[in-house]
Amino acid sequence: MLQAENVLFTITMLLYFAAMILYFLFVVSKKDKLAAVASLVQAVGLVLHTGALICRGIGAGRLPLTNYYEFATGFAWGLSLVSLVFIRKYRFPMLGVFAAPLIFLIIGYAAMQNREVKDLMPALRSNWLGFHVSTVIVAYGSFGVSFVLGAVFLLRERMKDGSFWDKHIPSREKLDLLAYRSVSLGLLFLSFTIITGAIWAERAWGSYWSWDPKETWSLITWITYTMYLHFRVTRGWHGKQAAVFAVVGFICVMFTYIGVNTLLPGLHSYA
């Protein structure tokens, strides 16, 4: 099973790479068909990626989301899934142009991690951990998409009316709403993540909140996105300010994900 996972993971990486190149060619050649093919390749990549995760889960006899490699590949999976949903639902293939490099970067980061399957410590053998980590990959994937949308929004200001970019990127108002939708999804899932993590910690260590750096940083991320919602709803912060906030929020996400593990040791340092 683990060998199958290896093969599927490698093909997935190649497909994501191919999707990235196809999206690039779409921009260069301005042929819409290429964008459709790129999305299709990314979708096939996602199916195989799912297969790889399932194989690893079966091979390891547990949920494949417990170490650096597994979490990174899960993050790439979440980002790929949420970006595809947005591409399809909102008919916005150009999103792939910006999301594909990020997906490839994260899966590339995963590939550089140690892929050995190790037995889990007793504390990590919990169903709550399963909920905790599955929800966080969707949350991070959604925040990744909101980051891309925020960045596209900021870039859109420089695009000339009637240009290729202008035609393929939704209006600023719609972009702003899409970013809001992805932040909403991310925030909801991040809330689930924090709550299931707290329940798990209560059952494993008898303390649902211990201000461990990872917990603290997920709270910072959560508050940052909450502030984003408030500024939108009460101060009418649509558009540029909201886009900047979506980008800043994702920097918090990345710090929570990588910075905390490498710079601030704590309970989660094994994860």
Next chain:
Amino acid sequence: MRFGMLLLGLVCVACVLGSALPQGKTLEWYLEHYSPRKAALIYGLNLSDVFHSTWFLILTAVLCCNLVLCTLLHLPGLLRRMRDAADSDAVAKARPVATLTGVTQPDQLFERLHMGRPKALEADGRQVRFASRNRLGLWGGTVCHLGILLLILGYVLGQTTKLEYTVYGLPGQTKPVGDTGYTLTIDDFQMGLQDSGTPDQFTSRVTIHNPSGSASERAEISVNHPGSLLGFSATQNSMGNAAKLTVLVHGELYQETVLCQGEYLQLANTPLAIFFDGYEADAPFDDGSVHDVYDYTIYDSSSGRSASDYQLEGEAAMTTSVYEIRFSEPQHYTLLQLKKDRFLWLAMLGALTVLVGLILALYLQPKQLRALEEPDGTWTLYAYSRKGGALFADQVKKQAADSRQSD
């Protein structure tokens, strides 16, 4: 609101400081690791224990007051918006996100847009169809705020009133549960191993006795499976190594005891104390061999310093002209956490309320459709949405186009 956001920003800053600066260390530690000025600042501002500092508590209290006030002040406006959202005339005063003319079958469009069956009304002698959906979503923010307040209240009350004790020991031992008068007997402790040698599960069987001895309760507790013991919630926090220490003086048995890792034995009538630092089974050595190793340190209080760190291999003894020190019978001790938090349910309720509030606010977006009959018999459709603007407009246009096609 602006002040509320400033407070939330300050909470974030406090969190950054609390996670970046090592917490709970002594002044000496900070002096060792930072310049004297920085160390004084960290200690003086309580940055050594941010989350329990007075200023952080005050910040949280001010945030709560602000949240209560803000929510209450917005309540009349919210009730008005609730009323207005169901009132066709009030809705008509807002700016529509989409306007469609020449609609022939408005009822069908309402249905296609999942707006349900519209109300048939009349305005200025003209026929009106009106539907309002997701008004409940307007309550999302308020429900969320209520959840946050319950969560903070549950957490703070829990922190200030909870009883929390760590009890560790070996099977057969009975240990006090802090100063409560309760005692805990460790009936058994098992550690399962996986094929790789990684621990699989730690399981303790324990019995708790109340101070008068009139009540007792048994429970099996393992990692991720806490148990209940006369009102305490008990978790299997961790385990450690223990070993029997035997000290001979001039070949005669002088003292013998079992030490858990981190415990020490004060040798009677001597300035010497032996600290048990740990035990490692099958420790690899430079020459490629593996041995069981006991680590310990001897402290000499007459000289005020540690005499030395020692390692003993297997059952070997450390022998001087007077003493013979030997460790044997390695075993595991269990470490349990016993806790009574009477406000855990409140924090949980708060967390659930926040979730409900978020779902209401983010996924029940209030929207209204209003169709007005024109003199030529067609209808003009107006779509309203406070938060979903462009996306709702797209949806309306798409459904209108689809229904025209199917006509």
